[in-house]
Amino acid sequence: MGKDDGGGLGYGMWAVFGEGECVRQRLPLNRIAYLASHSTMVLLCHAVLVLLWFFNSASATVVADSDYGGVPLWVNRLLGEPSVLSLQGRMDPAWFRANNPQACPQQCDCPIQWPTAIYCDHRGLASVPNSLPNKTQYLFLQGNNITSLSTSVLANITGLHWLILDRNNLQNNKLDSVALQNQTQLRYFFANHNHLKSVPSGLPAGLKQLRLAYNQISSISPGAFQNMHNLTLLLLQGNRLQTITEGDLKGLDSLNLLELSGNLFSSVPGHLPSSVQQLYLSNNSLSGLDSDSFEGLLNLKYLRLSHCGLLSGGLHPWVFNFSSLVELDLSYNKLTTIPTVPSTLQYLYLEANEIQEFNMTSFCREVGPLSYSRMKILRLDGNRILYHQLPSDWIFCLRVLESIYV
Numbered sequence: 001m002g003k004d005d006g007g008g009l010g011y012g013m014w015a016v017f018g019e020g021e022c023v024r025q026r027l028p029l030n031r032i033a034y035l036a037s038h039s040t041m042v043l044l045c046h047a048v049l050v051l052l053w054f055f056n057s058a059s060a061t062v063v064a065d066s067d068y069g070g071v072p073l074w075v076n077r078l079l080g081e082p083s084v085l086s087l088q089g090r091m092d093p094a095w096f097r098a099n100n101p102q103a104c105p106q107q108c109d110c111p112i113q114w115p116t117a118i119y120c121d122h123r124g125l126a127s128v129p130n131s132l133p134n135k136t137q138y139l140f141l142q143g144n145n146i147t148s149l150s151t152s153v154l155a156n157i158t159g160l161h162w163l164i165l166d167r168n169n170l171q172n173n174k175l176d177s178v179a180l181q182n183q184t185q186l187r188y189f190f191a192n193h194n195h196l197k198s199v200p201s202g203l204p205a206g207l208k209q210l211r212l213a214y215n216q217i218s219s220i221s222p223g224a225f226q227n228m229h230n231l232t233l234l235l236l237q238g239n240r241l242q243t244i245t246e247g248d249l250k251g252l253d254s255l256n257l258l259e260l261s262g263n264l265f266s267s268v269p270g271h272l273p274s275s276v277q278q279l280y281l282s283n284n285s286l287s288g289l290d291s292d293s294f295e296g297l298l299n300l301k302y303l304r305l306s307h308c309g310l311l312s313g314g315l316h317p318w319v320f321n322f323s324s325l326v327e328l329d330l331s332y333n334k335l336t337t338i339p340t341v342p343s344t345l346q347y348l349y350l351e352a353n354e355i356q357e358f359n360m361t362s363f364c365r366e367v368g369p370l371s372y373s374r375m376k377i378l379r380l381d382g383n384r385i386l387y388h389q390l391p392s393d394w395i396f397c398l399r400v401l402e403s404i405y406v
């Protein structure tokens, strides 16, 4: 129940990325396409064009987006998520090899319907294959044992759009700092689950998504992102960051989603780009939240702070009093009272805390025809309050509430 089945605006919406996994993302409504077929609702997120062959119907539905190479793949939505990241279990490589007249490196599969894509994932490769066709735009290399990235191996390819290197053995000292310098078309660079200790230098300025989650990154060097004005998504969860200094994220003028969960922050890092709408800081041991913790984040809509060890006494009373906030996740902390939230907040997750009282002033400073809480979903399960302890007039304040879990 609740957020993980798609209760809130964003929770439960799965972007069709990541390696065999979906990355849970919250996205503004206008970027989400809802497709309904029979009784099933299928959600697709931005930046992926997926053609779904519905199981019992010959009709197909296309969600258009500009940055997906070519003819989409046959996707069985009952057997796997509609991801384009791998052909494993979907295609017979021998059939391809027999039917595709185009050159394809021995270690890879080249789908005939998508001539600019090359699949070399999960092959135990120790290095990027040589003689990749120069028209390659989508290069899938995840699940190998690749340690290095040299300049020469990509030198003949000029139009690379996606470079997917999740779950390899990449190490900073084996990355040629100019290897990607000429890849002006590169938009997605994924290197989750590698052995990087810092953000690689020399990443091309045109990137839109950079995924470096689950490495051992302990520092970002100042200026690492200085030219990346188009980057909208930066994943750094599961690393060893303790702090962010002034120049570290400078230049990220378009950043929308910043995922910093599971690092070593002891307070909300400063110097975050003011464009950020989705800030995820769960699983950091935060000592508290100050009045200025989210200062300057004028566009912040979705804030996740679950599993942070937060105590009610450590929260500045007005820390969440900013009207851009739509969704706030404070689940799995040690809060004993409900913090004061803006009346514009629509989704509040407070499950698994130690809350003992339900104080209406947390939601409504006053109640009137126009002053009421916009809350739609409120989770208070796993606390120390019971439904019958709610004050009788709570419904006047929470008058647009759709679900409450106590």
Ligand SMILES: *[C@@H]1O[C@H](CO)[C@@H](O)[C@H](O)[C@H]1NC(C)=O
Residues within 6 Å of the ligand: 130, 131, 132, 152, 153, 154, 155, 156
């Ligand atoms: C690049 O192209 C040249 C000339 O066609 C070829 O000799 C070389 O092997 C190619 N390099 C790679 C890494 O494919």
Ligand SMILES: *[C@@H]1O[C@H](CO)[C@@H](O)[C@H](O)[C@H]1NC(C)=O
Residues within 6 Å of the ligand: 134, 135, 156
């Ligand atoms: C790409 O490779 C083909 C054949 O391997 C070659 O004829 C063509 O000139 C190359 N194009 C570029 C831009 O290097």
Ligand SMILES: *[C@@H]1O[C@H](CO)[C@@H](O)[C@H](O)[C@H]1NC(C)=O
Residues within 6 Å of the ligand: 124, 126, 145, 147, 169
């Ligand atoms: C990966 O490569 C390293 C050397 O780069 C090697 O020591 C290791 O055995 C390789 N692992 C696998 C699973 O092939």
Ligand SMILES: *[C@@H]1O[C@H](CO)[C@@H](O)[C@H](O)[C@H]1NC(C)=O
Residues within 6 Å of the ligand: 151, 155, 178, 179, 181, 182
């Ligand atoms: C980038 O392209 C320029 C011009 O084509 C070339 O001179 C340079 O060697 C290339 N750099 C790398 C690292 O491939």
Ligand SMILES: *[C@@H]1O[C@H](CO)[C@@H](O)[C@H](O)[C@H]1NC(C)=O
Residues within 6 Å of the ligand: 184, 205, 206, 207, 229, 230
């Ligand atoms: C950033 O995006 C804009 C608009 O799409 C584009 O004109 C510009 O060339 C991009 N910048 C880089 C460095 O690719």
Ligand SMILES: *[C@@H]1O[C@H](CO)[C@@H](O)[C@H](O)[C@H]1NC(C)=O
Residues within 6 Å of the ligand: 261, 262, 282, 283, 307
């Ligand atoms: C946080 O840690 C908990 C418990 O270890 C885990 O279940 C959860 O998936 C983690 N969440 C994130 C966002 O890292």
Ligand SMILES: *[C@@H]1O[C@H](CO)[C@@H](O)[C@H](O)[C@H]1NC(C)=O
Residues within 6 Å of the ligand: 318, 321, 322, 323
């Ligand atoms: C809370 O935010 C509202 C709306 O921005 C503002 O009017 C009010 O003064 C704030 N209250 C405090 C105590 O900061």
Ligand SMILES: *[C@@H]1O[C@H](CO)[C@@H](O)[C@H](O)[C@H]1NC(C)=O
Residues within 6 Å of the ligand: 357, 359, 360, 361
């Ligand atoms: C609710 O909270 C306000 C402000 O913190 C406090 O003044 C008031 O006494 C509380 N009401 C109850 C019923 O606890």
